[in-house]
Amino acid sequence: MILVRPRNPLNMGAAARAMANFGFQHLAVVAPYAPHWREARSAVGAPELLRDAKEAASLPEALVDCTLVVGTGTLTYRKAEQQVVQLPALAPLVERELARGGRIAMVFGPENHGLSRDDLSYCHVLVEIPTDVHQPSMNLGQAVAVCLYELSSRAFSALDELPVAQAAAEGSKSSTFRPPGPAVPSGALELLSGLIEETMSAAGYSPRSMQAANRHDLRLLVRRLGLNPADTRRVLGLFRRILWRLKRPSGRRDESE
Amino acid sequence: MILVRPRNPLNMGAAARAMANFGFQHLAVVAPYAPHWREARSAVGAPELLRDAKEAASLPEALVDCTLVVGTGTLTYRKAEQQVVQLPALAPLVERELARGGRIAMVFGPENHGLSRDDLSYCHVLVEIPTDVHQPSMNLGQAVAVCLYELSSRAFSALDELPVAQAAAEGSKSSTFRPPGPAVPSGALELLSGLIEETMSAAGYSPRSMQAANRHDLRLLVRRLGLNPADTRRVLGLFRRILWRLKRPSGRRDESE
Numbered sequence: 396m397i398l399v400r401p402r403n404p405l406n407m408g409a410a411a412r413a414m415a416n417f418g419f420q421h422l423a424v425v426a427p428y429a430p431h432w433r434e435a436r437s438a439v440g441a442p443e444l445l446r447d448a449k450e451a452a453s454l455p456e457a458l459v460d461c462t463l464v465v466g467t468g469t470l471t472y473r474k475a476e477q478q479v480v481q482l483p484a485l486a487p488l489v490e491r492e493l494a495r496g497g498r499i500a501m502v503f504g505p506e507n508h509g510l511s512r513d514d515l516s517y518c519h520v521l522v523e524i525p526t527d528v529h530q531p532s533m534n535l536g537q538a539v540a541v542c543l544y545e546l547s548s549r550a551f552s553a554l555d556e557l558p559v560a561q562a563a564a565e566g567s568k569s570s571t572f573r574p575p576g577p578a579v580p581s582g583a584l585e586l587l588s589g590l591i592e593e594t595m596s597a598a599g600y601s602p603r604s605m606q607a608a609n610r611h612d613l614r615l616l617v618r619r620l621g622l623n624p625a626d627t628r629r630v631l632g633l634f635r636r637i638l639w640r641l642k643r644p645s646g647r648r649d650e651s652e
Numbered sequence: 653m654i655l656v657r658p659r660n661p662l663n664m665g666a667a668a669r670a671m672a673n674f675g676f677q678h679l680a681v682v683a684p685y686a687p688h689w690r691e692a693r694s695a696v697g698a699p700e701l702l703r704d705a706k707e708a709a710s711l712p713e714a715l716v717d718c719t720l721v722v723g724t725g726t727l728t729y730r731k732a733e734q735q736v737v738q739l740p741a742l743a744p745l746v747e748r749e750l751a752r753g754g755r756i757a758m759v760f761g762p763e764n765h766g767l768s769r770d771d772l773s774y775c776h777v778l779v780e781i782p783t784d785v786h787q788p789s790m791n792l793g794q795a796v797a798v799c800l801y802e803l804s805s806r807a808f809s810a811l812d813e814l815p816v817a818q819a820a821a822e823g824s825k826s827s828t829f830r831p832p833g834p835a836v837p838s839g840a841l842e843l844l845s846g847l848i849e850e851t852m853s854a855a856g857y858s859p860r861s862m863q864a865a866n867r868h869d870l871r872l873l874v875r876r877l878g879l880n881p882a883d884t885r886r887v888l889g890l891f892r893r894i895l896w897r898l899k900r901p902s903g904r905r906d907e908s909e
Contacts, residue, residue: 405662409791409793409794412787412790412791412794413790413791413794415784415786415787416781416783416784416787416788416789416790416794417783417784418783418784418786442787481805482801482805483805483806524673524801525804525805526673526674526675527672527673527674527675529672529675530669530672530673530699531673532673533669533670533673533797534666534669534670534793534797536666536791536793536794537666537669537670537673537793537794537797538797540790540791540794540795540797540798541797541798541801544739544781544798544801544802545801547782548738548739548740548782549740
């Protein structure tokens, strides 16, 4: 489970307690407000998993090994740019991902405004808790409890634990290919969209003024495609080749082709 | 929804917020710790339903109109004396009760030890949130959120709102028969067990030293029987008659029989 920029130490504690209640162990925290994070971690009775939580500077760093990234939030105030699933329908998706050896991350945003549009662009799916239209916005600790209850009570008939983000700082990006299953870790998708972006620039396809918007759309696109690892390697190879060609002095041909 | 002897104003606020999130409106609070209850009610941004909450001095008073009373808690530290349902299996029970015109109360205990054995004796069913054995005890606000999420997302395909305890102080006990449906309100069951208890004493069946224990067992028994209102009236009539006979001077017979 990943908390993005949490501020309230009580909420961090409550989120960790809900994880302990429902048998989840791996917590990563992205760019927490430092004094409150220290306070939450050192609180008397803080669950062990809070003290063991990984810290990451950015969301993609925390997600690097994850193959299914589930963002959380309400859509009352915005339009989704990816698949939206109501929480009661999430379990089958999670089961399928675990069955193919994937690693799942549930991502929760900060208390005030939830996940940003940029945060959400790293998510494959956006899960919505079906709340009342008059009071759609949930307290962070309660939202975490409800999501983990749903997953633990419905998605793990046969499984002992949800393997979630070990998060961050596992060395070079190539290490993100390690999970041998057919799912594609987030880090590999980032590598791919970075390469495509570079190619677009090299080809003069992406004017400087549009680069931020293009990067955002590309991130969503590579997650929508449902690539498997072999696909991903193939597409990466293709774009590496294209990029290499684009950067060669024009007019020369490679006779080996 | 009913909170029994809650202490922490933050938890009262969190419980009320979860109710608003999932579209529940009727809150009753039993014997709250007064200063904290005032604080929770007057908090900035407190949901309307918290300000409108009913106050009751005792749990049976708060339950008087309810036909299905669902206690919450963990069974890690005690043995249940009534039917136990895991939360994911509660929805069908609730649906059936609503379909026959019943009124349901979800009852949550105080933060430290949960519902007492005495509180639980007023419950038809005990619902357990399936939590991890190493950390079974949930925060009150999170437990409320999880239960109401489960009910709102699964029990109300066809229903707009859960009719819960309007609670307390609706005049004489006979008014508890008002719901015309086939379910039996808690107040009528209390009347019945009171009458049976009186009969047991009058018959010399219940020694003084055993009266508290007998009262407790009786309360559980009348809830287990699944009486309908006609049954209840019949049994009440029977015990009234027996009691009347027991209290008449012995040796005389009523010729009209």
